[in-house]
Amino acid sequence: MATDQHSVELVDDDVVKPFARAAVLAALMGAAVFVGSIPIPFSPIPISLGVIVVYLAGLYLGPYWGAFSLLLYLTAGAVGLPIFAERASGLGVLVGNSAGYLWSYPTAALLIGAVVHRLSEDGDPADLSRPVLVVTLLAALTVIYLLGAAWLGYVLELSTVKAIEIGVVPFIPGDLIKIAAVVAIVEAERIAT
Amino acid sequence: MIEFRSVSHAFDDVPVLEDVSLSIDAGEFVLLAGANGSGKTTLLRHSNGLLEPDSGEVLVDGTPVAEDLIAARSSVGMVFQHPRDQFVAATVGEDIAFGPENLGLDRAEIDRRVTAALETVNMAGREDERIDALSGGEQSRVAIAGALAMEPTHLVLDEPFTGLDAPARRSVLERLASLSADGTGVLLATHDLRDVCELADRVIAMHDGRVAVDGPPADALAELDGLEVRVPDTTRC
Amino acid sequence: MLTYEPDESLAHRLDPRAKLAVQIGFAATALAHTTPRALIAFSALTAVAMATARLSLRRTLVSYRLALVVLALAPLLAGVTVGPPWFDRSAAVASGLASYRVLLILLVSAAYVRSTPVRDSRAAIQRTIPGKPGQLLGVGVGLVFRFLPVLRGDLRTIREAMAARLGTERGVVDRASTIGMLGVARAFDRADRLSLALRARCFAWNPTLPALAFSRVDYPVLGLAVILAVSAFY
Structure with a gap:
């Protein structure tokens, strides 16, 4: 061929696979806002798939690619794909009232991925015992709540107590159900790492 | 020319290709037949380095x-x-444009190739359409155009008709036939030889990781019994 | 739903990088100031941004309805006190001003969304963020755009298949885990096929980048972005 190819630098094969998985998982996170959520008893806020994907990104993609996947989700939403809650989009959302939650997602995936990476030789979350898995997910949820409520309080000038009342308490039942669902997913061992 | 020299490959110690040697010339239209699991897909993936052989080697145009x-x-x-x-x-x-961009071509050349590839698959002028809005047959043709934009000497297709209805299948086949007539080598893997074998110069059939049959369609068809390949109702080809 | 719409507005003709810079500058200064005087100036700027993109206020507010609920609730909640005087007016006002500037930030970013196709954003990312991270984020944004409808279809199919066999009668944990597991398993299947195609098509670190060029109208916009960013410190 007559083209100048000597300078082409192929992306390594062992980068392409996790990159493709991270990108498709970011799209799944976005697709979750389009399909209806599951109502739960005694709570005004239904379950959406979203945060489940955050946990699974950390568990199955590891710390770096898991965090990358969620950074990609944030980037894609910031430039205009309608993939934030209620199909919102725009860079403003990343500094708006819910920005703390959104930025906590890559952090949470990084934390979960780091635990899996440390405790399992081949990065398989099924190697984690149930208590370790539950504690890890609860720690990630704590990070999400902390960052989410802290930014909410700062940017809307609310006291800490009030930020928690509006930004944490209503979500607790749904988030505990999601953690139970994620434990069930890991223990079913049907997702290949 | 694509040449396989004694290529063997195993997945988790299960042999999938065993000592396969064959070569495909530029401009040849070759059908690769065989049941699921016969090694067709693995063979194809060796043809451009998506897999590395355990032993043997693959050469493209001598390299x-x-x-x-x-x-x-x-x-x-x-x-x-x-x-x-x-x-x-x-x-x-x-x-x-994705492939040509990766080759680092300049924008004018990329645009030229996109236009030409779309013309070849009979979809001229449809650059700005959303892929999701296309029919299955049109999506197959865009996938072919994506490969053609690299200006390859060979086109390798793995069961490209999955999920296509008869007219879509025929229109894809027509494009392949005209490509081959223009000098591009075509290697088409399929488990269903109906209405493709009259287009082919040669039929290769795989069985349990080995080449079981290799010859002109008329001769090859007679030998396909027991290889779980759907053959045309007529014995002529 | 707020999304890119083809149009001939001034904002549509601007370089995406200039528009991103203005948003960042605006957000920085809006986060730093909540005085009524500053908010009046920000409101005027927001109106200009929306006009240049021919953005409909009503439709944009609808698309940010979830945020609006929180932004409206926050000042009320901030004002409520457990004991007398039962309502603290100054706390409510402070929170109201803060909420209002968040709304303005959202509206300014909506102007970008309406006026910028994903292709341009992708080009801006690849040309602004250096090296491999920029390349992966840029190509990644294109892939998210591409696979979003595919995975929406997958999730819908999974839910319909469950409902068809009365999966709706099962417990909520069970339903959530089934959808999550099938959704991710299918997404990974698609990703693994995609990675094969990426390799076959010579996925490279140094491809020809999508074309982007600043034109004369972009420079005043970049200047404005700098002024806004600097004003965050005063």
Whole structure:
């Protein structure tokens, strides 16, 4: 061929696979806002798939690619794909009232991925015992709540107590159900790492 | 020319290809037949370095694939099953430009290639359409155009008709026939030889990881019994 | 739903990088100031941004309805006190001003969304963020755009298949885990096929980048972005 190819630098094969998985998982996170959520008893806020994907990104993609996947989700939403809650989009959302939650997602995936990476030789979350898995997910949820409520309080000038009342308490039942669902997913061992 | 020299490959100690040797000339239209699990897909993936052989070697136009992956992958264009999962962009033109962009070509050359590839698959002027809005047959043709934009000497297709209805299948086949007539080598893997074998110069059938049959369609058809390949109702080809 | 719409507005003709810079500058200064005087100036700027993109206020507010609920609730909640005087007016006003500037930030970013196709954003990312991270984020944004409808279809199919066999009668944990597991398993299947196609098509670190060029109208916009960013410190 007559083209100048000597300078082409192929992306390594062992980068392409996790990159493709991270990108498709970011799209799944976005697709979750389009399909209806599951109502739960005694709570005004239904379950959406979203945060489940955050946990699974950390568990199955590891710390770096898991965090990358969620950074990609944030980037894609910031430039205009309608993939934030209620199909919102725009860079403003990343500094708006819910920005703390959104930025906590890559952090949470990084934390979960780091635990899996440390405790399992081949990065398989099924190697984690149930208590370790539950504690890890609860720690990630704590990070999400902390960052989410802290930014909410700062940017809307609310006291800490009030930020928690509006930004944490209503979500607790749904988030505990999601953690139970994620434990069930890991223990079913049907997702290949 | 694509040459396989004593290629063997195993997945987790299960042999999938055993000592396969064959060569495919430029401009030849070759059908690769065989049941699921006979080794067709594995063989195809060796043709441009998506897999590395456990032993033996693969050469494209005389150069070992392992020595120059970029040359192998731009000379051997590949189209997989499930076209939906091969697209990297939301619109037709952007997707077809992906390969030439990776080769570092300048923008004018990329645009020329996108236009030419779309013309070849009979979809001229449809650069800006959304891929999701296309029919299955059109998606297959865009996938082929994406491979053609690399200006390959060979086009390798793995069961590209999955999920296509008869008219869509025929229109894809017509494009392949005219490509082959224009000098591009075509290697088409399929488990269903109906209405393709009259287009082919040669039929290769795989069985349990080995080449079981290799010859002109008329001779090969008679030997396909027991290989779980759907053959035309008429014995003539 | 707020999304890119083809149009001939001034904002549509601007370089995406200039528009991103203005948004960042605006957000920085809006986060730093909540005085009524500053908010009046920000409101005027927001109106200009929306006009240049021919953005409909009503439709944009609808698309940010979830945020609006929180932004409206926050000042009320901030004002409520457990004991007398039962309502603290100054706390409510402070929170109201803060909420209002968040709304303005959202509206300014909506102007970008309406006026910028994903292709341009992708080009801006690849040309602004250096090296491999920029390349992966840029191509990644294109892939998210591409696979979003595919995975929406997958999730819908999974839910319909469950409902068809009365899966709706099962417990909520069970339903959530089934959808999550099938959704991710299918997404990974698609991703693994995609990675094969990426390799076959010579996915490279140094491809020809999408074309972007600043034109004369972009420079005043970049200047404005700098002024806004600097004003965050005063």
